[in-house]
Amino acid sequence: MAQVQVRDVPRTTEAAGPAPKAPTPQTPARPVTALRTPPSFTAVLRHRYCGRLLIASVTGRMALGIVPVALILAAQRDGHSLATASVLAALYGVCPALGLPLLGRLADRRGLPLPCHLGAVLVTAALGALALAGTTSLPFTAVCVALAGAGCPPLEGGLRSLWPTVLPDAAHVRTAYTLDSSTQEIVYVAGPALAVVTATWLSPAAALALAAAATGAGSLVFATARPARAWRAAARRRDPLGVLRPPAMRLLLFALVFLGGTVGALDVASIAVAGRQDAAWLAGALPATFSAAGLLGGVLFARLQPATAPQPRHLLVLAALFAAGWLPLLAPLPAPVVLALAVLPGALFVPLLTVASLTVTALAPPGTSTEAVGWMSSAIRLGVAGGTALAGPLGGHFTLPLLAAALCALLLSAPTTSTVAPAAA
Structure with a gap:
């Protein structure tokens, strides 16, 4: 962070005549973020534009919470079994993991x-069509579901690429990231309820029609905002691996797969615990309490949050606390x-994210910010799907989310990620 420097005023000798009046020394300006409370x-x-971009982004992503439940209800109404309906919902959940990095890369190259x-x-x-x-x-249903999942617009990555262009400093950007991570909980709480x-x-x-309308309206309002129309990514090298080139990035994304696994396992564990406790x-x-x-x-x-950019140790500490939160x-x-104890890992999830x-x-x-967030979303969504798939055969106990959270913390403790400091913005 830049420090303001005050140059020394040269002293004058008596031979040079009377010394001019020395200017009043000015106290060097301290970094603003170190003096004030983090922005709310x-x-x-x-x-x-911040309110418009955030609301449009959340609205456009609301289908991610609506469609899985709506698909299950629609498939059952048309005579399919619950197993078939669940496979369709899982297909929808996995396909954005394929589409978001591709659409994110397109955004970084073409706006x-x-x-x-x-x-x-x-x-x-x-x-x-569905x-x-x-x-x-x-x-026909499988094709439509795959297209609906893979076509999810890159609104999350786009929003995080735009924060530095509409906010005045790094402290506001960090708070905006927290705000965005928090509002994702709305998608997965309000979405199923709306469905x-x-x-x-x-x-x-x-x-299903409501989900389609929300995606269309949110994407249109987001993409037509002036910052979205004017934004262009920094120049990037031609690299087939792109975002995945840094080894630390690959390790971090792998850790985020396990972070997603905790959420996927929680949904199944909630059903299993409810059955055991009658x-x-x-x-x-339980999932609602976790999200709240x-x-x-x-x-x-x-x-x-810290007055300066979070350091790697903060990521590791949060991951360790998140894992410990599952122990009780x-x-x-x-x-x-059980419901009260779920508050602890739930409250740590958004800061960790x-x-x-x-x-x-x-x-x-440089020039890959939107694609990077697409890969992050993909990693978490793959983890959610994997956690859901494994939790059932393992009996739906809280052991699986604990194990996934512990593996996430273990990967984040590796030297490859622990030596990389996040940027301020």
Whole structure:
């Protein structure tokens, strides 16, 4: 961080005549971020375009929370088994892991509007076709689901690429990253709720149509904002590996797969624990409590985060605390106590995700910021799918999220990542 330097005033000798009056010495300016409290979420949203970009991004990503539930309900209504419906939902969950890095790379090379519009057209067309034709034909349904997943517009990566262009300093950018990570919890809490309400009041097809409309509207509002239209990535080298070239990046993404695994295993563990405790309400309340705690953790982290850019040790400490937060859940405890204990890992999830995002941005080669966030999203989504797939055969215990969190912390302790400091912005 640049320090203000005051040059010494040359002394004059008596032979040179009377000494001129020395200027009043000025106290060197201290770095602003070291003196003040980190900016709040409100301070970030007061800046022009920030509210529009954030709301549009969250709206455009709402389909990620709506579609899996709507697909299961639609498939069951059309006579398919729960197993078949779950496979369709899993297919939708995995496909963005393939599409987001590609659309992110396109954004870094051609700007944000083209991939955002292209992705929105694919998603709205695929989900619209499912809403109109139904899921009776499995091959047709699988193709539409794959297109809807792979076409997810790169709104998350685009938003994080735009924060430095619409905010005044690095401290605001770091708070914006925390705000963005916190609002992701809204997608996965409000999305399923909207799917269930819409399917109950209208139909599962209407829920799919709602997801299509949200993607189209959010992407359009985001991509037509002036910062999105004006943004261009820095010049980049022609490199087939691109973001994956730095070894530290590959190791970090591998660690994030295990971080996603904790979330995927939690959903299954919630159902299993609810069955063992004969408390059906716990199946929905446990993931909701985890997500609500994430929002609270994000707010607290925004106020208590370091005045300078997070260091690698912060990432490791948060990962270790996140892993330790799962330990109390291994004990045979009453359902209300289990619910209360889920607050600790939930509250640590968003700060850990925020510092990981800053580290990914710092490790990304010049001109690859949007693609880098795409790879990060892909790693987490693959982990979610893997955690969900493994949790069932392993009995749905909290051992799997604990193991995944511990492996994440272990990978982050490797010298390759622990020696890389995140950039300030």
